[in-house]
Amino acid sequence: MLKIAFIAHDRKKDEMVNFVTAYEHVFVGHSLYSTGTTGQRIMEVTKLDIHRYMSGPLGGDQQIGSMVAQDELDLIIFLRDPLMAQPHEPDITALLRLCDVYGIPVATNIATAEILVKAIDRGDFAWRELVHKYKPGVDE
Numbered sequence: 228m229l230k231i232a233f234i235a236h237d238r239k240k241d242e243m244v245n246f247v248t249a250y251e252h253v254f255v256g257h258s259l260y261s262t263g264t265t266g267q268r269i270m271e272v273t274k275l276d277i278h279r280y281m282s283g284p285l286g287g288d289q290q291i292g293s294m295v296a297q298d299e300l301d302l303i304i305f306l307r308d309p310l311m312a313q314p315h316e317p318d319i320t321a322l323l324r325l326c327d328v329y330g331i332p333v334a335t336n337i338a339t340a341e342i343l344v345k346a347i348d349r350g351d352f353a354w355r356e357l358v359h360k361y362k363p364g365v366d367e
């Protein structure tokens with residue numbers, strides 16, 4: 228079971244809802260997380276159970292970043308709006324930076340999200356289980 232987070236900016240929320248609905252059969256077996264409004268929108272139209280953090284501008288991206296830092300997240304689908312400035316831009320940058328620090332797969336547009344979801348379906352993310360088993364500082 229993977230831990231997957233969904234985040235979408237306002238003008239990308241319809242796209243996110245359509246995407247998650249189309250692949251609900253893939254996501255249903257996993258632990259799901261989201262920022263506040265994104266999760267609410269997805270749960271309105273699917274049967275998925277999503278743990279919702281705060282809304283992005285109120286700290287939701289940072290809460291998800293904290294999961295990344297604690298090795299508690301395997302994959303993020305973050306549909307960003309590249310054409311609209313966000314008040315919490317530093318939080319967004321910080322989250323993406325942490326994904327790079329910890330090597331967490333993150334899709335920032337729908338084309339990459341499609342590829343990742345197909346990889347999940349094929350079982351390509353089984354390597355994440357190995358990462359979880361190896362805890363630096365404990366196993367060394």
Ligand SMILES: O=C(CO)COP(=O)(O)O
Pocket residue numbers: 234235236237262263264265266281282283284287288319
């Ligand atoms: O702003 C966001 C991510 O940066 C998303 O937050 P919401 O899901 O609460 O709209």
